[in-house]
Amino acid sequence: MTSVVRPQDPTAPLPFFVYGTLRPGEVNHDLFLRGRTVSEEPAGLPDAALYEGPGYPFAVDCPGSVVVGELITAAPGAYGELLAALDVLEEYGGPGRPGNVYDRIPRDAVRPDGTPVRAWVYLASPLLARDLRESGTEIPGGDWLKRR
Template sequence: MLMLTKVFVYGTLCQGQRYHHIIAPFAKHTQKATVRGTLYDLPVGYPAMIEGDNPVKGELVELQNVPEALRLLDELEDYEPNRDTNEYERIVVKAVTERGDEVECYLYLYAPNRREWLAEHGTLVPGGDWPSFKG
């Protein structure tokens, strides 16, 4: 299986946000991009994205030392392959860069088993830009 080298981030891992320091040592290149989904703000201080057709704004990060970067990101996002208690699932999506290029990348999607909690406690982020929403 081919390992991708890019990840799309849309919340606390973005530049200027609280957990950017985790991804920063692995970032070879970062550019603005969008994916399709629906973005929520959680009362616990970070966002959650689920499937949808709205633009979600974030950053496409090209990683170096991908296995170690993914290990740390998986830990942060509470993700383990084939575990049904994950908070997020690591999936592959297509992000669109500002130049209009489509790029396959990893993305952490809020786990399906948490959607009921999300519906009760999450706040829809208008415009799909969590860092701007949090101001």
């Protein structure tokens, strides 16, 4: 019997696509990911743009743009703890909650060879995304590490 991952399952054990302070070399990578992953590989998030935030970025839906980041796979036995820790960090309280700063949704990230991988990604909540599109500062090239 095979297992099917349903996108609406908020606990499905998908890898994470990270694009800001959780990337290798950034402060939250050491605090949240060190020792909890088995792989970290370059990837892109199609149809998304990156905006400046207060010390961290926000990704928002944007057809034709790409956000640069990494695909993170949790170590065996670390997934539940990592998922809970990242949800707290990203101020995500669950699907559709009005207090969410980010919404965690399943999206296809793309490896450098073009292979799509279903992953959790934290996107700016809808109201915040609207404000960012209207008056935010987009990060050219969608790469948090090259913003300076």
